[in-house]
Amino acid sequence: MAISYPVFAKELTGFKQQMHELGITQNIVAIVSDKAGPKRVKRIKLEIGKLSAIMPDAIRFCFDICAQGTQLEGATLEIDEIAGLGQCQSCGEKLSLSLLAGCCQCGSREITCVAGQELNIKEMEVFD
Ligand SMILES: [Zn+2]
Numbered sequence: 001m002a003i004s005y006p007v008f009a010k011e012l013t014g015f016k017q018q019m020h021e022l023g024i025t026q027n028i029v030a031i032v033s034d035k036a037g038p039k040r041v042k043r044i045k046l047e048i049g050k051l052s053a054i055m056p057d058a059i060r061f062c063f064d065i066c067a068q069g070t071q072l073e074g075a076t077l078e079i080d081e082i083a084g085l086g087q088c089q090s091c092g093e094k095l096s097l098s099l100l101a102g103c104c105q106c107g108s109r110e111i112t113c114v115a116g117q118e119l120n121i122k123e124m125e126v127f128d
Pocket residue numbers: 088089090091092093104105106107108
């Protein structure tokens with residue numbers, strides 16, 4: 001079956017990024033397989049922070065490859081993207097972050113990232 005996937009339509013520099021997600025997906029599949037034991041996995045849900053530099057589309061693509069021949073083959077992959085959130089160390093203001101570098105309205109650049117860098121396996125569901 002021919003697979004056409006938009007990620008591969010991007011320029012070749014995207015290849016390194018793909019390798020990055022491939023490694024991550026292999027880890028996820030290994031962790032979930034381990035937890036599932038002999039049971040087949042029906043569904044998993046991931047949380048991926050928008051500041052994590054992990055592309056959900058690439059994870060989806062790699063998942064099908066990595067899941068082949070494991071308990072996760074055919075499982076549904078759900079991905080929740082978590083928006084970047086920072087907190088100012090000067091005034092405590094919370095602000096949305098689209099980049100890791102930010103500046104608070106009080107003028108401080110001491111922003112701590114409090115959300116958006118995570119990669120979590122949030123849920124997994126197995127067949128009985
Ligand atoms: Zn501030």
